Every structure is written in structure tokens, then in C-alpha cells.
Amino acid sequence: MATIKDVAAKAGVSVATVSNALNGKSNVGSTARRKVLDAAQALGYRPHRAAQAMRTGRTRAIGLVLPDLTNPFFSQLAQAVENKARRLGLLACLIDSQNAADAELEGLNLLTQHGVDGIIWCPVGARLPRLLGDLGRPIVLIDRPRPGFSAVHANNAMGGRLLAQHALQQGHVRIGLLSGPRTVESAQQRRHGFVSAFPERMEIAWEVRVGFDGILPREAREAMLRRRGATLIVAGNDLIAISAMRFLHEHGIEVPADVSIVGFDDISWARIVTPRLTTIAQPLGAMGTRAVELLQERICGTTAQNPSLILDVSLIERDSVKSI
Amino acid sequence: MATIKDVAAKAGVSVATVSNALNGKSNVGSTARRKVLDAAQALGYRPHRAAQAMRTGRTRAIGLVLPDLTNPFFSQLAQAVENKARRLGLLACLIDSQNAADAELEGLNLLTQHGVDGIIWCPVGARLPRLLGDLGRPIVLIDRPRPGFSAVHANNAMGGRLLAQHALQQGHVRIGLLSGPRTVESAQQRRHGFVSAFPERMEIAWEVRVGFDGILPREAREAMLRRRGATLIVAGNDLIAISAMRFLHEHGIEVPADVSIVGFDDISWARIVTPRLTTIAQPLGAMGTRAVELLQERICGTTAQNPSLILDVSLIERDSVKSI
């Protein structure tokens, strides 16, 4: 690997001049600048990031810590984040905590030790961000806001309202709820948006809390079998909805003929499964890129204290809801 | 952040002794070692990775470059790789090329510039590895072997043979082939394994090449509609198979009643879609962890020149094949 010294030697100037020229400083003459640029080009010189990092304290790398890459919601997010980061010349360093709070902590430590400039984080542990506001670098939460932190997330409450509205339009008044985990803020907001947009004559036939990974506990399976007159199941996300559809299918209950179902997220599989899933679309790509932009601003210090971004959602009508 | 100097001061020894003690060198006395350890503990000292990197040339970070995180095959792989890496104290830096060869190249440059110690790579560009054998750091290819490189991948040919065998057992003799891209070695091997295990009386009714991303070109859609007497469709991977099932369903052709179909990979969705997909299971988790292990060995230089690993696959019978 060619070093800055080699470039300096080849160009016949000092290393300082090379550094200044390459970094576009104004204190270098046009002829010297030319020579430096040519020499650097000829040698294929690339600055040594570790050396730069030591001097400047900037790594040009960011962390991305997610609960579960296997969940298409997060893999789409990750793809968007990585691409945007790369376009900004930033390296994206991945942590997949597999929904384990201690692994998450370990990952955050690894990232800080490597000196990443900032972290995009979808927290799994409920109390983690509180303890770790002091990672010493900007953090942007994604999908799961917490008071006191920058975040970019979808308007989950609005999604819930859209769903309630749609349910009503299609004539569903008795609802089964497969809500997401109580510890996850976005799940709470979806649920709250949904029930708060409830008119008098609608009611919840049953409700059970399930994880976002789509694994259905016995309680959930029993509730779906027992029915209690519910004509529409509102799932906490698409993964849950799709798992539920599979379970129902195995037990001879057809969607949407016997019961309707809606999801949340609009992961790519929502339009692939049978029947295609009616759901709320989150702008996953935009969430990822905006999160990177926000983080970058925070890193450069060109922004207010804790800016947040809330992105609109929309209802995607497909085949899993029958009007009655 | 506490530096090694702080530790040295607190322990009342020189920085050299701190470094030696922390790195388990033998030339430091037991009392001094104790003092150093205590001081480091008390200050919460973590060595500055960039500084270490500059001195040692080792980053303790590895690159992971994949064609498409959105594809569950790769996200499962990525999860396994990241977790294993973290368990070894390595940071996993992600590149998602979105199947674009130039983005891939850009990503590889970014990784080398950051000085990652090694790279785990599933190449999309056909000629890329050839050009880039000289990244100056160990490379382990994953899923897509190339002569002259370390690789860990599944026994794709064996998978093809298992499929042929199963097809025969279930009485299928006219086959439709939705083969993977010609440029992808593993796709070729699956196909070759399949047709080479063909007895005389089996024949290919039609074949069309499609991308691994599950997008079906017009040619493929027409072939599926025209049928040509094929009773079994052999897809290049699960994504293709599932897309095909969706397409067939939309056109009133039922799987497996009207036509059977098999996939390859056993991504997690294979058991979620309806009907559940019969497929070849690759040990995705093992592939990821073994790749990291192999890379680590290469980095430490404790291994032969270009070791490769081929992992066995197995047939998973589910509901998408009907015997006739």
C-alpha cells in the first residue's frame, strides 16, 4: 500500500502539502496541487483509515444494530442503510442481536471500541437506551422511538387508525387482536391508534400479545381457533399475520373466506403469500436512508439537538380481507 | 475515553508494561500485572482499535459482501456470520451490492480502505474475483466457489441428485426447469447434479434461466402456462419456486394438484408459504460460522493455502410435490 510519504516523494513536496492538497485546503498552490493529484493517482494512493482515525477521531464508519436480520422488515432496512451509507463514503458495521439484550449490549461495546462515528439502532432491550445514552457518539433510533433520542420511524398510530377505518368500511365489528410486544413502543402505538379510532359499535373479541418474530404462542393459537365471533384478525406485523394465516390454513380455516386478516409493515412477502396480505405500508427504504442522513447531520454537528422524523404510512388493500 | 497512559499512571508503571500485561506477555511480574489489571478495570479501559490497527496492521474487523440482503438466503447467512464474528471479537462490516457488479467493486474498495483483516464474499460479478485476487487480504468465498479461492459452500450437485431421485420416486418423468443464472456456479452445479442423475426415461419438457431474486421473466411465465406436459417444476432456488407458485395460483393452476414444484435452499419461508415447499436444505447457519472460522484461520496464517469446505445438503419433503 502506498503511503502519503510515497506520494510526497513522487510529487516532490512535503507530506503536509500532500495532505492539504488532498483535503482541498486553500493553502496550496495550483501547480503543487496538480503534482500531488497526479502522483496520488499514479500510485493508487488511498489514505490509511486507521491513521486518519487516530488523528482526527473520525472513523467514517457507522454502526447498525438490529434485533433480527432474518426478519424481512429489518433486512430491507439494513439494505437501505448500507447503501445510503456507502453513497456517503461511510462503512456500515452490523450487529444482529437476535433479540437478546445482552448480545445487543455486547455489540454496542464492540462498536464503540471500534470508534464508529455514530449508531443507527433499533433497540430490543426496554431499558437499554437509558443506560447507554452515554456511548459518547450520536445515536439515531430507527422504528422504535424513545423520548430524548433522535429517531426516524413510521407513523404507527396513523397506521392503526387507517386499519380501524378500513375494518369499519368492510363491515367488521368484532376484532381479534394479535398485538405486538408490550415493550415495543411502535407496537403500542399501532394498537393505540387502532382502538382509539374505534367507534362505539366495534369491539375486541379477544387479544393476545405475541412476539414480532412471528412465533405464535399456544394462547394465540387457541384464541384463533375459538374465534369468539371475530371476523377480522389485526396482527401486530406482517410476519405475525402470515404465520397466523399458515396456522389457520392448517386447521381448515380459510382466509379471507372464514376470517379476514390484516398485517403491518408491507414486507416484500406480503404480496407473495397466498392470499396476498392487506397491510399498512411503511416506507422502509426512506426510513433507512433518512436515518443515515440524520445521523450524518448529527455527526457533523450541523443540526439541532435531537431531531426526529415521522414518516407517513398507507393502506395497501390486497386479498386477505373480505367485506361482510 | 481512558487511554493506556491513564492506566499506566494509575498503576504506577510504564505504558509498555501496561501493554505487555494486557496482552499477556510473559515479561511482566505478577504484582505489576495485578496493579495494571486493577487499574484498567477501574478506569474501564478499552484499547483504541484505530491505534492498535496502525501499529499492528490488524483491524479486528472483517468484511461481508453479499448480493442482496433482502433475499432470506443471504440474511440468514449474514446473521450467522455476524454472530460468529462477534463471538470471536471481530466486527462485521456489511456491503450489500444489490446484485450490481460495480457497487460490489466499490464496496470492496471501501472495505480494503478501512483495512479489514479479511473478507467473506458471495460474488455477483462473474469476472470480479479474478481481477481482485489481489485485495491484499484473505478472502473466503461463500456459496459460490471459484477455482483458486477458499470457499465454503453446500454440495449443490448432491442436492440436484437428491432432487432427481425424489422426482423419480414420485413418478415424475417430464420436468420443467426454472434454472438459476448461467453465471452463478452453484446454479450450474444444481442443474448439472439434477440432469446427470437422470435416467433414460426422464426428460426436460422446457427450461428457462431466471435470476435468483425470484423475478420471473415473460419467457418463464409463458413456459409455465404452456406446460408441455411437465408434471414437476424444478426451481433454481426457493425464491423462484415461491414466486412461481404465486404466479401459478393467480392463473388458476394449483400446486401440487395440477403441477408439483420443488425449490432449493430451505429458506425459512419455505415452511410458511402455502403449500409448504419441498426443497433441499442447506446448512445456512453452519455455512456462515464455518466461513468465519476459515477466514480467521487464514488471517492468523494457521492453515494451508486455499482450504475449502463443502457441506452436505438434505431433502426436505413437504407439500408441494404430489406423487403420480
Next chain:
DNA sequence: GGTATTGAATTAAACGTTTTTGTGATTTAG
């Protein structure tokens, strides 16, 4: 015409480690 000002370059210090070299003190060997 002398002095302040600007411009373009150089020198040298600094970042936080690891590692080589150096140095007394203590042990071992002959």
C-alpha cells in the same frame, strides 16, 4: 524604501498503541 501582509510551502508535534532496545537488579553458573 522600509514595513506589514499575504501566500505557499516546510517542519514538527500529536493521536494511542506495540515493539525494539536499553538498563539496572537479581539469579545462576563456573
Next chain:
DNA sequence: CTAAATCACAAAAACGTTTAATTCAATACC
């Protein structure tokens, strides 16, 4: 009992950058 070897530690150099301080020449000002 002295010479050699070992041990435990310290001092200093090095890694590849950036940047503050410095120099020197040329230009501008009064």
C-alpha cells in the same frame, strides 16, 4: 567470588495521518 545469564521494567521509536507553528519570499501599503 566473579562473569554470565535472566528477569522486570522503562525509554523511545515507529505506524500514517492531520494540523499547528514556522519559515521564506513575494506583494501591498503608506
